[in-house]
Amino acid sequence: MPRSRSELLKQQDKEYIWHPFTQMKDWEHDEPLIIDSGSGIYLKDIDGNVYIDGVSSLWVNIHGHRHPLIDQAVKKQIDQMAHSTLLGLSNTPAVQLAERLVTITPKGLKKVFYSDNGSTAVEIAIKMAYQYWQNTGQTKKTGLVHLANSYHGDTLGSVSVGGIDLFHKVYRGLIFKTITLKGHGWDAVNDLEQLLKKKSSAIAGLVVEPLVQGAAGMLMWPDGALQKMRQLTQKHDVFLIADEVATGFGRTGKMFACQHEGVTPDLLCIAKGITGGYLPLAATLTTQRIYDGFVFDHKQQKTFFHGHTYTGNPLACAAALANLDVFKKERTLTRLAPKIKFLSRKLKTFYDLPLVVDVRQKGFMVGIELKGAWDERIGAKVCQTVRKYGVILRPLGNVVVLMPPLSITLDELDFLLMATYRAIEETDA
């Protein structure tokens, strides 16, 4: 019989919850860490222990937990209404947010289609790209191209354009055929050029994670590669789908990764940071051209037949509006620049650790790659060790990921790095 509330919750977790991306055999053996509250960059568990949220609650938190402005906006909205549908109706925060999103995203994106997570934002982009060509009479343009090691979410359409064997291999029998660009960086860009020269009449779109392939282990793309892919897709009239689910909302140092290279994609997918980490919300933004490819007499049946029940949820949109307000009010991106520099400088010292193979960083996205066979679970071990310093991290295989909220201070960042350094050092021993 469990005695305390804490023990009861831990027992019930094991009894009732099946955790995502988790080998439950391991989970059942370990002590679950149950979070009860959060404040700023900190999370507190049910036993009262406090931790730095070193991966922003899986890459979503921007300005910290319980930010007064976002809290207030959600509370204000809940006094208005929690939910009403966008199917056949509209709602105030959804309209206001759409206008703001068009303003802050790369120039040329004009229309906002809402959904509630990153996977669906990508599915929607894929379906729009595909259907556009069907609707406009170029019915052979059906192929989808994606990068090696890509990750675009876990629903089957997104898995179809996924390239991480560990996650995707088991579902190969369920998904549609795509074209994978082998290789990385300029090799992949050259392959794309050859492919488009020969086959663009059969290709609907290219899906990319701009600048950083997050789930692959923070793989960085060379400067200019995105821009080149934009030029090539433009030249051959193939849609560029930019999945900024991870890179969006300041993560790379600019609001969107595409803005580092002056790129406007045809479709932009955003989610994770959109509500500052408060509520599930996503959006797929697109150009006037693609939108116009769906505007026909209803009898022609060229409507975009897609919509999720909670699309444009007012509470989530209110949180997202407040998230953008905080960016402005606190000059988040300006204040981020010196933190990024500090991070780069400190990360160099990690090469002193024998276990470290590579350190990759773009803005506030960091991957520290460690030696060891994948089944040694070295990343997981480091993340377990770092907890005793009061830090929560989650690895990607052998890669220790650092992705703190953008609101972290220099001192807190210093502590996070020191704790991570020590945890790697100790795991080495």
Ligand SMILES: *Cc1c(COP(=O)(O)O)cnc(C)c1O
């Ligand atoms: C997390 C992620 C997704 C999936 O988002 P969910 O909200 O988990 O469905 C898609 N693309 C990228 C690049 C991501 O990092």
